Amino acid sequence: MADTSFPEKGRPSEELLEEMRAERTGDLDWRGGKAFSLVYNTDDPELESLQHEVAGMFLHENALNPFRYATLLRMESEVLGMTRSLFGASAGSLSSGGTESIFLAVQTARDHARARGVMAPELVCAITAHPAFAKACKYLDVTQVFTEVGDDGRAVPEAFASAINANTAIVVVSAPSYPFGVIDPVADIAAMAAERDVLCHVDACLGGWLLPFWEELGESVEPWDFRVEGVTSLSADIHKYGYCFKGVSTISYRDEDLYRRQIFMYDSWPGGLYASASAAGTRPGPPIAAAWATITHLGREGYLRLGRRVLEATRAFRSAVDGAEGLVVVPTPDMSVFQIGVDPEASGDIDIEAVGDRMDERGWNMDRQQGGLHVMLSPGHDKVGEMFAADLAASVAQQGTAAGTEHTYGGVVG
Ligand SMILES: Cc1ncc(COP(=O)(O)O)c(C=O)c1O
Structure with missing residues (x-):
């Protein structure tokens, strides 16, 4: 547990920045396209700067x-x-x-x-x-x-x-x-x-x-x-x-x-x-x-450009799920946000939680909810569709057991 007593003396800014920079390397890497829902990544350096x-x-x-x-x-x-x-x-x-x-x-x-x-x-x-x-x-x-x-x-x-x-x-x-x-x-x-x-x-x-x-x-x-x-x-x-x-x-x-x-x-x-x-x-x-x-x-033009990228990412991710043995996007979504569940007509037992764990081991940060895994796509996901498809198929094939990750959405009460 960190020392949370009120600091007696101040610390130099450079020291603090160094500490935070080092610690942050372990935080969610949303730029890599393997995270969902918390950040809407445009992958547009000009907009970001x-x-x-x-x-x-x-x-x-x-x-x-x-x-x-x-x-x-x-x-x-x-x-x-x-x-x-x-x-x-x-x-x-x-x-x-x-x-x-x-x-x-x-x-x-x-x-x-x-x-x-x-x-x-x-x-x-x-x-x-x-x-x-x-x-x-x-x-x-x-x-x-x-x-x-x-x-x-x-x-x-x-x-x-x-x-x-x-x-x-x-x-x-x-x-x-x-x-x-x-x-x-x-x-x-x-x-x-x-x-x-x-x-x-x-x-x-x-x-x-x-x-x-x-x-x-x-x-x-x-x-x-x-x-x-x-x-x-x-x-x-x-x-x-x-x-x-x-x-x-x-x-x-x-x-x-x-x-x-x-x-x-x-x-x-x-x-x-x-x-x-x-x-x-x-x-x-x-x-x-x-x-x-x-x-x-961005203007209308920019929103259309980014909207098209979200659309393309959605098509790629949905077809990745369709191509993975025994998984379905359910129910059919109207947007770039959806749930991945087990196809009730699939033969064999699929443990969706275990699939989520195997995806996480491959560097993904899959969100969990009651009915399965949850995905929310940003423009920056348009370049990782193929990787997602390959990793999802491999995770289904591998499966193993689930660690029992909680279905959490947000908020920690301290
Ligand atoms: C449909 C919907 N409504 C409301 C909210 C709440 O928004 P916020 O987290 O910005 O308070 C969210 C957040 O994801 C949402 O998805």
């Missing part, structure tokens, strides 16, 4: 009071404008990540429900909705109602119809869900919500900055954004397929009125008027500045 430069430039800026930092204010307003035009929204804000965007959507819905006399608001979602909704419900005192998914991994409209009642404040659909990469039937569920005067949130934290470009590339993508009647709010993370580094997401609304419920204003404090659009007070400048620089540097 732009982000480093921008982060340094805005390191000490504080967006708590954007009027003190006119450049940050302009960049944030422009990112919000670009976001509105991408999704067809009319209002919204930036946040620190998907979880904060989801919290804001749930808070807005709770207060919208209270305003019409619903004092014990409920949120209806499928079991595949991200745990950030469970967290938001816990913190915000909203009851979460779960529905099962179909064999295709999607939310089931009929199950939502049965779950919605007079206390329902909001229904949630994913575009796509993290575990299976499938887009829920947004149009059916949003229409049902609208009919019952209930809000409908689309969690596009994962897909929001990729799906518009896949659609433009000719992929068949069911509409999931504000083009769909009844969708009232939408979360989409720039720090995922928007390719910015961590700390920036968007929450958007169809109506300004709904967005206003998110704004916090407090004028009874001796320190002066406090106003903010999201949960944070002090906000770091780098994610805002880098979001602006990333989107502006």
Whole structure:
């Protein structure tokens, strides 16, 4: 155990940097293409060095009071404008990540429900909705109602119809869900919500900055954004397929009125008027500045180029799974995120956990979930498809026993 007593004396910066550099060599090597989900690797040195430069430039800026930092204010307003035009929204804000965007959507819905006399608001979602909704419900005192998914991994409209009642404040659909990469039937569920005067949130934290470009590339993508009647709010993370580094997401609304419920204003404090659009007070400048620089540097052309690379990587990885004896991609995904499971029709016993272990021994960092292994692809995965196919086939052939790695997604509680 490291010495965690408060340091008596400071240590020279060079010594610390050396220590950290050495230690980091044992951390996840995402540049090699053998890691998934934690980093969205564009494998684009120009973009990466732009982000480093921008982060340094805005390191000490504080967006708590954007009027003190006119450049940050302009960049944030422009990112919000670009976001509105991408999704067809009319209002919204930036946040620190998907979880904060989801919290804001749930808070807005709770207060919208209270305003019409619903004092014990409920949120209806499928079991595949991200745990950030469970967290938001816990913190915000909203009851979460779960529905099962179909064999295709999607939310089931009929199950939502049965779950919605007079206390329902909001229904949630994913575009796509993290575990299976499938887009829920947004149009059916949003229409049902609208009919019952209930809000409908689309969690596009994962897909929001990729799906518009896949659609433009000719992929068949069911509409999931504000083009769909009844969708009232939408979360989409720039720090995922928007390719910015961590700390920036968007929450958007169809109506300004709904967005206003998110704004916090407090004028009874001796320190002066406090106003903010999201949960944070002090906000770091780098994610805002880098979001602006990333989107502006890439433009539609850049997002299409990177989107095509993700598409090619997805095709290569899916065909690697199809080619591996006894494994399947299940259920069929709509995006570059999917689960690898055991084909129920395969002859012989396959232990998917053991296959994951053998992959890890070959340098991969396979994510585990209840139904198998989980893969999320970035543009940088386009060069490792063949290696993945060869290693997967070899791991299935070799198999052996599983070490019993936990199905963990994130978070360690200390
Ligand atoms: C579908 C979905 N929603 C929400 C989130 C939460 O985002 P964050 O980890 O940025 O808080 C994630 C994260 O992977 C996600 O996949």
